[in-house]
Amino acid sequence: MNRSLFMGGIPGTMSRRGFLRACAIATAAMGLPMEMVPKVAEAASDPKRPSVVWLHFQECTGCSESLLRASHPDIATLILDLISLDYHETLMAAAGKQAEEDLEKAIERGNYLLVVEGGIPLKDGGIYCKIAGKKAVDILKHAAEKAVAIIAIGTCAAYGGIQAAKPNPTGAVGVSDIIKDKPIINVPGCPPNPHNFLSTVLYYLTFKKLPPTDKFGRPLFAYGRKIHDHCERRPHFDEGRYVEQFGDVGHRLGFCLYKVGCKGPETYSNCPVIRFNDVEVWPVSVGNGCYGCTEPNFWDTMTPFHKRLPNVKIPGGKGIQASATEIGKAALGVTAAALAIHAGVGIAKRLATGSKSEE
Amino acid sequence: MAVYEKKYVWSILLRLFHWTFAPSIFTLIVTGLYIHWPWTNTWLEGSHQFTMAIMRWIHFIAGMLFTCAVIARLYLWFFGNKYERVWDFLPITGRNIKNLFSTLLYYAYLTDHHEERLGHNALAGTAYFFTILLAIVQFLTGLYLLYPEGSLFTSIGATLFGTQQVARFIHYILNWYFAWFALVHIYIVVWNDIKHPEGLISSIFDGFKFAKKEQ
Ligand code: HEM
Ligand code: SF4
Numbered sequence: 202m203n204r205s206l207f208m209g210g211i212p213g214t215m216s217r218r219g220f221l222r223a224c225a226i227a228t229a230a231m232g233l234p235m236e237m238v239p240k241v242a243e244a245a246s247d248p249k250r251p252s253v254v255w256l257h258f259q260e261c262t263g264c265s266e267s268l269l270r271a272s273h274p275d276i277a278t279l280i281l282d283l284i285s286l287d288y289h290e291t292l293m294a295a296a297g298k299q300a301e302e303d304l305e306k307a308i309e310r311g312n313y314l315l316v317v318e319g320g321i322p323l324k325d326g327g328i329y330c331k332i333a334g335k336k337a338v339d340i341l342k343h344a345a346e347k348a349v350a351i352i353a354i355g356t357c358a359a360y361g362g363i364q365a366a367k368p369n370p371t372g373a374v375g376v377s378d379i380i381k382d383k384p385i386i387n388v389p390g391c392p393p394n395p396h397n398f399l400s401t402v403l404y405y406l407t408f409k410k411l412p413p414t415d416k417f418g419r420p421l422f423a424y425g426r427k428i429h430d431h432c433e434r435r436p437h438f439d440e441g442r443y444v445e446q447f448g449d450v451g452h453r454l455g456f457c458l459y460k461v462g463c464k465g466p467e468t469y470s471n472c473p474v475i476r477f478n479d480v481e482v483w484p485v486s487v488g489n490g491c492y493g494c495t496e497p498n499f500w501d502t503m504t505p506f507h508k509r510l511p512n513v514k515i516p517g518g519k520g521i522q523a524s525a526t527e528i529g530k531a532a533l534g535v536t537a538a539a540l541a542i543h544a545g546v547g548i549a550k551r552l553a554t555g556s557k558s559e560e
Numbered sequence: 561m562a563v564y565e566k567k568y569v570w571s572i573l574l575r576l577f578h579w580t581f582a583p584s585i586f587t588l589i590v591t592g593l594y595i596h597w598p599w600t601n602t603w604l605e606g607s608h609q610f611t612m613a614i615m616r617w618i619h620f621i622a623g624m625l626f627t628c629a630v631i632a633r634l635y636l637w638f639f640g641n642k643y644e645r646v647w648d649f650l651p652i653t654g655r656n657i658k659n660l661f662s663t664l665l666y667y668a669y670l671t672d673h674h675e676e677r678l679g680h681n682a683l684a685g686t687a688y689f690f691t692i693l694l695a696i697v698q699f700l701t702g703l704y705l706l707y708p709e710g711s712l713f714t715s716i717g718a719t720l721f722g723t724q725q726v727a728r729f730i731h732y733i734l735n736w737y738f739a740w741f742a743l744v745h746i747y748i749v750v751w752n753d754i755k756h757p758e759g760l761i762s763s764i765f766d767g768f769k770f771a772k773k774e775q
Contacts, residue, residue: 415710415714415718416714416715416718416719417718417723421710425709425710426708426709427708427709427724430708438612439610439612439613440609440610440611440612440613441598441600441609441610441611441612441613443598459598460597460598464725466705466724466728467723467724467725467728468724468725469708469724493723493725496723496724496725497722497723498722498723499723499725502723502725502726502729503725509596509597510596510725510728510729510732511725511729532736532740533736533739533740533743536740536743536744537743540743540744540747543667543747543751544747544751546669547669547751550669
């Protein structure tokens with residue numbers, strides 16, 4: 202698809218056609234019927250743009266990056282036209298003291314949507330992430346007070362993310378572990394698909410409430426179904442045709458990536474449907490299995506990424522990684538040996554005492 | 561020469577449970593390990609085998625039977641006959657705690673004393689009890705994997721186990737427990753059957769055991 206389809210005559214602006222198209226895509230992504238497109242478009246073009254405060258904590262800014270790099274449709278433009286971004290460290294012109302003042306002013310005005318990107322460290326009183334001398338956790342609590350709702354963008358803000366990987370040295374957690382009294386929605390992913398963020402915002406603007414979510418706080422319209430059940434390689438899975446090794450014949454033929462560790466069967470996201478960037482790709486389509494990045498604790502439970510199940514760290518061992526298979530095989534072997542010994546002793550005893558089998 | 565009499569011990573439902581449970585476990589282990597590592601040759605492009613689909617299909621059907629069997633056993637824990645109820649074999653009474661230790665000593669060839677029991681001995685009973693508990697975990701993780709989208713099992717699974725990956729991991733580890741259990745169980749049963757003329761193995765077919773007649 203062509204980027205110019207969405208663009209207006211003036212560079213960086215959006216045509217009416219592109220705008221409606223983006224609204225239609227978002228409406229479809231939210232799982233709403235097409236009759237809703239005008240309502241979504243109306244909400245999206247409301248001149249009273251909602252104020253948004255965007256906080257960054259322990260993160261790589263990849264979520265913001267992928268949002269801005271998205272060019273099909275020009276989501277960045279749509280997002281930036283849709284909302285009044287009153288505070289965003291990476292994007293705002295203001296810096297230093299002025300930036301802090303902007304934040305305070307926005308918070309004072311209240312009635313804003315709070316977007317959080319990044320995990321929040323709690324260990325040792327939360328000293329491991331500070332901005333302008335203030336602790337991340339304090340900034341978050343302060344900003345959350347007057348927010349109407351919170352969107353946690355990315356797996357870090359949703360569940361702690363990479364810095365929360367074992368042993369979680371900074372004690373990083375997600376927003377919902379700290380804020381309990383506000384509607385919070387998680388849009389996880391590493392990074393999440395910009396469409397899902399846009400659709401969440403549009404849903405909120407259209408219905409003035411957050412969309413229904415699953416147990417992990419993710420909007421059902423985007424995270425309600427398994428990757429595995431939408432995957433274009435699925436017929437190969439069912440027919441038992443697998444990539445055995447990266448670069449082998451099966452890999453070239455586009456077989457299923459299950460045996461090289463694809464986590465599609467345990468991961469909820471609409472990646473195979475919505476896809477990424479201009480070129481309609483997603484990890485599996487380019488030959489790499491899903492890493493399960495939309496799931497809580499994926500850094501711990503989905504690694505090693507190219508194996509089916511996580512390795513087990515034997516407690517008290519010398520830091521040895523042994524997979525469950527090895528433990529299972531070993532346990533079975535030991536048991537078989539024990540049984541053999543038991544049987545041997547029994548026979549020996551019987552031979553020694555003369556064949557006496559209890560009467 | 562001791563005189564033995566025939567005693568009815570295992571009800572039809574218990575035997576039905578057993579003969580659903582045992583073959584389903586065997587099937588589940590075989591197909592489950594295939595699902596875990598689909599080892600068959602994958603190079604015959606264009607051959608229409610549907611190996612994985614068939615393995616999963618068998619696994620799920622066996623899983624349903626397994627689940628039904630577990631439910632039947634849970635029922636018998638409370639409403640079965642004297643020998644089938646939990647308090648007959650769990651080490652929660654003095655009699656059973658004693659029996660647990662004496663059975664351990666007996667199995668380890670440290671004593672020849674053997675308490676005649678018509679039902680389970682306390683050691684076996686405890687093992688079966690935990691096996692059923694683990695079986696519940698196994699079918700809950702299995703059903704969570706099987707019905708991923710917004711079903712009752714999704715809520716139960718997500719609440720108890722967290723993400724599907726964690727559920728899958730538990731499901732996989734327990735696979736090895738069941739393999740281990742089957743092995744030990746069969747060994748001990750055969751061992752007991754050789755040592756005692758109570759008719760242990762035949763009892764799971766026809767329900768009768770043989771007890772020494774008081775004279
Ligand atoms: C003794 C009982 C059972 C054993 C030993 C067993 C074993 C296994 C194993 C080894 C796997 C592969 C896990 C992996 O490495 O990815 C598996 C997967 C699975 N099992 Fe079981 N299982 C048992 C009972 C059940 C039950 C009761 C159900 C539910 C009806 C069930 C449903 C499933 C499902 C849905 C999968 C995933 C299949 C897929 O996503 O392709 N299992 N099982
Ligand atoms: S590539 Fe991954 S998601 Fe696709 S069918 Fe294979 S295992 Fe499932």
